[in-house]
Amino acid sequence: MSTISLTAKYRPQRFADVAGQDAVKRILSRAAAEDRIAPAYLFSGTRGVGKTTLARVLAKALNCETAPTGEPCNVCSQCRQITAGVSPDVIEIDAATHGKVDDARRLKEDVGYAPLNSRYKVFIIDEAHMLTTAAFNALLKTLEEPPGRVTFILATTEPHKFPATIISRCQHYLFKRLAQSELEAHLSSVLMREAVPYEAKAVSLIARRGAGSVRDSMSLLAQVLALGGAELTEADARGVLGLAGQEVFFGLIEAIRAEDGPAVVELLRQVLDKGLDIGFFLRELASMWRNLFLLRQAGERALPVVDLPAEEAGEWLVWAGRIEAAHIHACWQMTLEGQRRVQTSLEPALALELLLLNMAYLPRLLPLQNLASCAAPAASGPGGSGGSSGRSGGQGGGLTPRQPQGGRPGGYRPQPLADQVAPYGQPETGPGRDQGGYGRPAAGLDAAPPTAQSAAPRSYPPQAAPPVSRSEAPTPHAASGPGNGSTPPAQAPAAAPAAGGYAPSGSGQSASFAASGQGHGSSGHDDVPRPPQAAPAGPRTWDGFLRQAGRGSDMVALKHAQGTFSPDPAPGELVVSCTNAFHRGRLAHPDKLRQLTEAAEAYFGPGVTVRLTEGEAANDRMSPHDLRDYVDNHPEVRQAVTAFDAEIIERKPR
Structure with missing residues (x-):
């Protein structure tokens, strides 16, 4: 082989020789043939895709002695001078070192001079995004209206750094990455001209490692050929470039399928000892999962899409049938999301090992058959079986939250209140719990299905049974409710309207508010009858009423109100x-006021009067200490913390 680098030795000298970029080549060749040249061009794209090469070819086509022509002859003095880089009328500028405003001013002075011995004066500015803002501003007028027979070609890998005023004055051409087949064809032609035998798999591997860049691919090819072998083989390419072979991926698939963590670690250690390129390994791993997923889902119809060699396609198809599609899809997603974390980690090898072990033990860490059930709890029927799934124990499609664990450092976890409802998925105790709640079935598996009239919707969190008035309180021997086998007492009719207050219309509605949060006229069906519950012993307060009546209620405004109960004169106000x-205004609505009155009668006693007043605005906000105590001791906050094993991070006033 020659001592000259392959990139410089085989740099294309004609439009037809440039790999890829067919659309850009046709446009530039036609513009040169018709002598219709723009004042400025902007070539943008990733590294090694032919920006500078096409700029030089265009300069030769414009100044060739046979011009105007679509292709340079490469034999005249003008073409040879431009190829050698000694033409006085084709000036290449590296903006990384000549990007200041003084350089732009000198460039403007040179633009004013006519070409010495060429048709066009061409300025090629490489890495043009490195020009300073002042330099860009100095070139604005020159780029818009340059002298005759002068054109600018700006090449960059970062066009987003260009001012819009510069881009608007240029013809912008975007250079794309080369496809795998185009890179393979280019590398094969170079090897044939170098008279080096090669394996097709080795060329394909180098092309994939080049990631669409001709320059990167040529540099990798020169690196492998430097090994000095008589032939370019796949083994040499993997050994020099540090790439994992197909047998490594097959072994990795088998270890992950068998959930064999030690085998995964040992396999990764062997590959790392050979100098594995972690970045390329992750790209290949993501491509492997993608191919397996398509083959698992579509079978042989996916073979043209995965673009695998014919001798490998059948083997990959067999491996695709050995792993569940959900496991393959999860591993594919984990690989794509973990690429950046692994490569930017302080310990990339350990991060990659963790990623592979997570894939291997994924069915144990998160059962794949339960992925579809990770949804909000479904509304349960009156039997409390958790919806229509038919499973008892309150597991109707929802996940049981974790039980409270020990406190974490830096967080606060309040203890549950004595009177709060048990978290979702746990058995409930106390009066009225035997009617079927979350966490336990209401009846045996052979119980009769509920009728349409009794199928009232339930809400989360579960609601306690409603209290009853003092006149309806059961005797001590029957206080346990239906759970002791006794017949629940009949529901008492509503009390007569009290003077000076609003009394609910209809009968039998006083106990329905706390159960369903709806008034008599807001539901299209009868409410579910509830067993009576004894009125709370001791003094009746607003906080107790709010906990009892506001539980499960749809009157959100009730939680933002303050109240005072006066028992005298009877029956109270x-x-x-x-x-x-x-x-x-929400509470004053007739339906809401009726619900509020029914709840007050159920808690404070029949005939109680409800009166709405305009409260006095607070003069100042709650202090941080009071806010902390208020939030941490709030019943709903405690219930949420207990049910979801959460912790309070921050408390802010609204």
């Missing part, structure tokens, strides 16, 4: 005050 006009 509940004064609800709202500082917010919007919330006060």
Whole structure:
């Protein structure tokens, strides 16, 4: 082989010799043949795709002695001078070292001079994005209206750094990465001219490693040929470039399928000892999962899409049938998402090992058959079986939250209140819990299905049974409710309207508010009858009423109100005050006011009067200490923390 680098030795000298970029080549060749040259061109694209090469070929086509022509002759003095880089009328400038405003001013002075012995004066500015802002501004007028027979060609890998005023004055051509087949054809032609025997797999491997760049591929080819072998083989290419072979990926698939962690670690250690290129290995691993997924889903119809050699396609098709499609898809996604993390890690080898072990133990870490059930809990029927799945125990399609664990450092986890509802997925105890709640079935598997009238929707979190008035309180021997086998007492009719207050219309509605959060006129079906519950012992307060009546209620405004209960004169009066006009208006709506009255009667006793007033706005905000105590001790916050094993990170006032 020659001592000259392959990139310089086989740099194309004609439009037809340039690999790829067919559209750009046709446009430039036709412009040179018709002598219709733009004042400025902008060539952008990744490294090694032919920007500078086409700029030089265009300069030769413009100044060739046979011009105007679509292809340079490469034999006249003008073409030879440009090829050697000694033409006085074709000036190449490296903007990385000559990108200041003073350089741009000198360039403007040179533009004013006519070509010495050529048809066109061509300025090729490489890495043009390195020009300073002042330099760009100095070239604005020159690029827009240069003197006759002068053209600029700006080449860059970062066109987004160009001012819009510069791009608008140029014909912008985007150079694409070369396809795998185009790179293989170019490398094969170079090897044939060098008279070096080669294996097709070796050329394909180098082309894939080049990632669409001709320069990178040529440099890798020269690196492998430097080994000095009589033939270019796949083994030599993998040994020099540090690439994993097909047998490595087959062994990795087998270890992952068998959930054999030690085998994965040993295989990775052997590959790393050979100098594995981790970045390219991850690219190949992602491509492998992609091919396996397509072959697993489409079979032989996917063979043209995966673009595998004929002798390998059948073997990959067999391997695709040995792993579940969900496992392949998850591994593919994990590889794509973990590429950047692995390559930017302080310990790339350990990060790659963790990624592969996660793939191997994925069915244990997250059962694949449960991936489809990772959804919000479905609404359960009256039996509490968790929806229509038919499974008892409150597992109707939802996942049971984790049980509370020990406190984590830096976080606060309040303990559950004594009177709060058990978290989703746990058995409930207490009065009224035997009616079928989350976490336990209401009846045996052979129980009769509920009727349409009794199928009332349930909401999450589960709701406690509603309280009843003092006149409906059961005797002590029957306080346990239906769970002890006794017949639940009949529901008492609503009390008569009290003077000076609003009384609900209809009968039998006082217990339905706390259960369903709806009034008599807001539902299209009868409410589910609930067993009565004893009124709370001791003094009745607003906080107790809010916990009892607001649980599961659809009156959100009730949580933003303050209240005071006055038992005298009997039967008492509940004064609800709202500082917010919007919330006060919501509570004053007839339906909401009726619901609020029913809940007040159920808690404070029949005949209680409800009166809405405008509250006084607070003079200042809650102090940080009070805010912390309020949030940490709030029943709903505690319930959420317990049910989802969460922790409170930050508390902010609204």
